[in-house]
Amino acid sequence: MIEVAHLTKRYGAQTAVDDVSFRCTPGTVTGFLGPNGAGKSTTMRMICGLTPPTGGHATVAGRPYRQLPNPGREVGILLDASAQHPGRTGRETLTLAAHLLRVPTSRVGELLTRVDLPAAAARKRVGDYSLGMRQRLGLAQALLGEPRALILDEPANGLDPEGIFWMRGLLRDFADRGGTVLLSSHLLREVEAVADRLVMIGNGRVVAQGAKDELLSGAGMRVRALDPAALHAALAAAGLSASPADGGALLVDAEAEAVGRAAAAAGVVLLELQPGRARGLEEMFLSLTNGATSPERTAR
Amino acid sequence: MTVTAVREAPAVAATSFSPVPLWRLTAVELRKMADTRSGAWLLAVVGLLAAAVVTVLSLTSDAPAFDFAGLLGPTVLPAAVLLPVLGVLSVTSEWSQRTTLTTYALVPRRMRVAAAKVLASLVLAVLAYAACLAATAAALPFAGGPDPWHLSATALGKAGLFLVVNVLLGVAFGMLLLNSALAIVLYFVLPIAWSILGEMVTALARPAQWLDLSVTSGLLLEPVMTGRDWARLGTSVAVWIVLPLVLGLIRVARREVK
Numbered sequence: 001m002i003e004v005a006h007l008t009k010r011y012g013a014q015t016a017v018d019d020v021s022f023r024c025t026p027g028t029v030t031g032f033l034g035p036n037g038a039g040k041s042t043t044m045r046m047i048c049g050l051t052p053p054t055g056g057h058a059t060v061a062g063r064p065y066r067q068l069p070n071p072g073r074e075v076g077i078l079l080d081a082s083a084q085h086p087g088r089t090g091r092e093t094l095t096l097a098a099h100l101l102r103v104p105t106s107r108v109g110e111l112l113t114r115v116d117l118p119a120a121a122a123r124k125r126v127g128d129y130s131l132g133m134r135q136r137l138g139l140a141q142a143l144l145g146e147p148r149a150l151i152l153d154e155p156a157n158g159l160d161p162e163g164i165f166w167m168r169g170l171l172r173d174f175a176d177r178g179g180t181v182l183l184s185s186h187l188l189r190e191v192e193a194v195a196d197r198l199v200m201i202g203n204g205r206v207v208a209q210g211a212k213d214e215l216l217s218g219a220g221m222r223v224r225a226l227d228p229a230a231l232h233a234a235l236a237a238a239g240l241s242a243s244p245a246d247g248g249a250l251l252v253d254a255e256a257e258a259v260g261r262a263a264a265a266a267g268v269v270l271l272e273l274q275p276g277r278a279r280g281l282e283e284m285f286l287s288l289t290n291g292a293t294s295p296e297r298t299a300r
Numbered sequence: 301m302t303v304t305a306v307r308e309a310p311a312v313a314a315t316s317f318s319p320v321p322l323w324r325l326t327a328v329e330l331r332k333m334a335d336t337r338s339g340a341w342l343l344a345v346v347g348l349l350a351a352a353v354v355t356v357l358s359l360t361s362d363a364p365a366f367d368f369a370g371l372l373g374p375t376v377l378p379a380a381v382l383l384p385v386l387g388v389l390s391v392t393s394e395w396s397q398r399t400t401l402t403t404y405a406l407v408p409r410r411m412r413v414a415a416a417k418v419l420a421s422l423v424l425a426v427l428a429y430a431a432c433l434a435a436t437a438a439a440l441p442f443a444g445g446p447d448p449w450h451l452s453a454t455a456l457g458k459a460g461l462f463l464v465v466n467v468l469l470g471v472a473f474g475m476l477l478l479n480s481a482l483a484i485v486l487y488f489v490l491p492i493a494w495s496i497l498g499e500m501v502t503a504l505a506r507p508a509q510w511l512d513l514s515v516t517s518g519l520l521l522e523p524v525m526t527g528r529d530w531a532r533l534g535t536s537v538a539v540w541i542v543l544p545l546v547l548g549l550i551r552v553a554r555r556e557v558k
Contacts, residue, residue: 045556045557045558048405049404049408050400050401050404050405050556050557050558051556051557051558052554052556065408066408066409068317068408069317069318069319070317070318070319070320071405071406071408072405072406073317074317077402077405079401079405080398080401082398083397083398083399083401083402084397084399084402085336085393085397085399086397087336087337087338087339088335088336092335096328096331096332096335097402097406099324099327099328099331100320100324100325100328100406100407101406102317102318102320102324125337141402
């Protein structure tokens, strides 16, 4: 539904987005994660034909965005909730979009209800809105054309905890009914709670992507021996790569059986052999985005 | 078409959606000119000023007797001065308020949006002109000279063209500069600059006759225009409207939307 292939954007000598590729399929929520300035927004603008890419291309519903006849009917976009004319009322903002989308203006009222903007708020000018209200308005605008995909940049910004919970439910429901969702965030917990797939980006490059569950469980086995040096040698002899963990243990990227056999073959006494603790997304996020040069890690 | 399950939007099978027709895009752009606080105020001020002009001119006792064209000229002036600001804002406010993120996401063909903005400002000029005509007609019985209802088709057309030229100037400046303050200031300062420079530098006096749009468009309100006058108008329109519009369109097409 949304396909990004080798998107690259350079501003002079600076590379904002570097060879980014991923796919979002119907029925899934893809979390686009990265610290501020990592290139998330630039990538999303390139998908939507607002920023011309230096290289690569992106398609939505099988076509480059700018070739979609009425894109708002295919994909709902919310790139910046504060980018609305402050002198226009909320209702008027949606009415204009309804005319462009060629949907009946009766949908405006429906959407205002759906995003929980009361009639009194809809009559107010957007300049008087809080960021949370603008996010709701922006989400209403994105949903107005009954699209089958959503592209949302930091939609949780400015929402209160209840609003965040509400939005998670809305996006989960949208995807469960066959929709495609791409949402970006620098708030890891936010994405962890709703996404099926993750794309992590740091300094313009994808540093990890794949199914959330696989990315989270990819911590390998934790093993500790009476003689750590002997264990290390045994693992190396068996062709298993190990990295040091706390308490003198090693983390091995292999099944329990392989580790056990390697130790047994060398006669090493094991004190501990268990699945590595699933590292929190946050830890992984930090480690990956701090080391911009870390190799891409893919789990599909 | 079989309906197997009652499901909402996302599950609906792919349909082919048609693009927004240009007339609808124009209607939306016209609405956008009036639905903001600044737009509504500008329109209200134009209306009030036109009403004030027509009232003062027709009721002042020592006012000279007007014919239709004589009264129409001053009535059109407030619109001719202020509607271009609306034309500027129609283009520039999208960039300064960053509503381009929505506009160009919904209508990625930027030239269509630009065309709709030009068309919308033309429609606005025509509507304003119709209002000015009505106001003039209503005031004429009070201000009329010996043959008040005499109005040639040429005079009618020229006053309308005066309004159109001014509104298009606003859109062209907005398109070229993509910055509200800069475009509005330049729109107001340029005629003043021409007249000051024209007086100070004698070498500029002659080019000013051909290039100062405030002078050449003013010819449209004169009773008679010669062929040379039309040529002067055409030259200044090419320099101050056509050229900025073309350069502005190229700029809009290429500019990154952030």
